Amino acid sequence: MGSLTDQLASLVEDADVVLLFSPSTSFYTRFEEMGSAAVVVAAENAVDAEEFVELPLPFENVRDRIRFGIEGAMDADLVDEGDEVVCVVSIFGDATDAVVRVGVDSTIHTGIYDLFVNSRADPGVIRDVFEVAIELGQKGQKGKPVGALFVVGDAGKVMNKSRSLSYNPFEKSHVYVGDPIVNVMLKEFSRLDGAFIVSDSGKIVSAYRYLEPAAEGVDIPKGLGARHMAGGAITRDTNAIAIVLSESDGLVRAFKGGRLILEVDPEEY
Numbered sequence: 001m002g003s004l005t006d007q008l009a010s011l012v013e014d015a016d017v018v019l020l021f022s023p024s025t026s027f028y029t030r031f032e033e034m035g036s037a038a039v040v041v042a043a044e045n046a047v048d049a050e051e052f053v054e055l056p057l058p059f060e061n062v063r064d065r066i067r068f069g070i071e072g073a074m075d076a077d078l079v080d081e082g083d084e085v086v087c088v089v090s091i092f093g094d095a096t097d098a099v100v101r102v103g104v105d106s107t108i109h110t111g112i113y114d115l116f117v118n119s120r121a122d123p124g125v126i127r128d129v130f131e132v133a134i135e136l137g138q139k140g141q142k143g144k145p146v147g148a149l150f151v152v153g154d155a156g157k158v159m160n161k162s163r164s165l166s167y168n169p170f171e172k173s174h175v176y177v178g179d180p181i182v183n184v185m186l187k188e189f190s191r192l193d194g195a196f197i198v199s200d201s202g203k204i205v206s207a208y209r210y211l212e213p214a215a216e217g218v219d220i221p222k223g224l225g226a227r228h229m230a231g232g233a234i235t236r237d238t239n240a241i242a243i244v245l246s247e248s249d250g251l252v253r254a255f256k257g258g259r260l261i262l263e264v265d266p267e268e269y
C-alpha cells in the first residue's frame with residue numbers, strides 16, 4: 001500500500017477538465033478510448049479533437065503555455081473559475097513528460113490568450129510580429145543587440161497619436177509582415193529610431209514614428225525606459241497592442257490595455 005502511483009494519483013483525482021498539450025496521435029487515441037473528455041491545446045489540430053485551442057507560439061515557458069491553454073479553454077466555456085484542471089505537457093522533449101494540476105482562480109488570468117485572440121489585429125499578424133521580434137532578439141543587427149517597438153492594430157488612431165521622426169520608408173508600399181522579404185526590411189529598419197506601425201491586417205503602415213500617447217492609467221513595471229513606456233501607453237490610449245524588443249535586456253514584451261501581458265526570452269526559442 002501507499003505506492004508511488006497511489007501517492008501521485010491525487011494529482012489527477014477529481015479533475016474537472018484535462019488539457020492535452022500537443023499530444024501525439026497515439027496518446028490522444030488511447031485517451032479517447034478510455035472515454036475521457038479532453039481539450040487539445042496545440043499549434044494545429046492534428047488529432048482532430050472536438051475541443052481544441054490553437055497555440056500561436058510554442059511558449060517555451062511552460063507556465064505561459066498552460067496559462068494560454070486555460071484562458072483559451074475558458075474563452076470557449078470549457079473551463080470555469082473554480083475548476084481543477086489537469087494539464088498533460090511535454091517540457092523536455094516531444095514526448096509527454098509532465099502532469100501539472102492547476103486550480104483555476106482569478107490569478108491564473110494574465111490575458112495572454114486575450115492578447116492574441118481578442119485584439120483588433122489578426123492573431124496571425126500578432127504571431128508574425130512576435131516572430132520578427134524574437135528573431136531580431138536572437139540575431140541582433142549585424143551581431144549587435146537592437147531594440148524595436150511594434151504597434152499592432154488600430155493603426156489610424158495610432159498614427160493620430162504619433163508623429164513622424166523622418167521620411168517613412170513604407171509610405172507608398174503595400175507590404176505585409178510575415179512575408180520573408182518584409183521581415184528582412186523590418187530587421188534592417190530596426191536601427192531607426194521610433195516605432196513601426198502595423199495595421200490590423202498586417203500591413204506595415206510606417207516606420208520612424210514617435211509615439212505621443214497619454215500616459216495616465218498605465219501600469220508597467222518600474223525600470224523599463226521610454227520605449228516600453230510609450231509602447232505600453234499607446235495600448236491604453238488606443239486598441240492597439242505593442243510588442244517591444246529591449247536593446248538592454250534582450251527580452252520581448254507584449255502590452256495590451258496599458259498592461260504588460262507577456263515576457264519572452266528570445267534565447268529560449
Ligand SMILES: Nc1ncnc2c1ncn2[C@@H]1O[C@H](COP(=O)(O)OP(=O)(O)OP(=O)(O)O)[C@@H](O)[C@H]1O
Pocket residue numbers: 146147148149192193194195209210211212224225226227228229230245246247248249
Ligand atoms: N515615445 C517614443 N516613441 C517611439 N520610440 C521611442 C519613444 N521613446 C523612446 N523610443 C525609442 O526607444 C529607444 C530607446 O529608448 P530608452 O532606452 O529610453 O527605452 P527603453 O525602454 O529603456 O528600451 P531599451 O530596453 O531598448 O533600452 C529610443 O532610442 C527610441 O528609438
Ligand SMILES: [Mn+2]
Pocket residue numbers: 225226248
Ligand atoms: Mn534603455
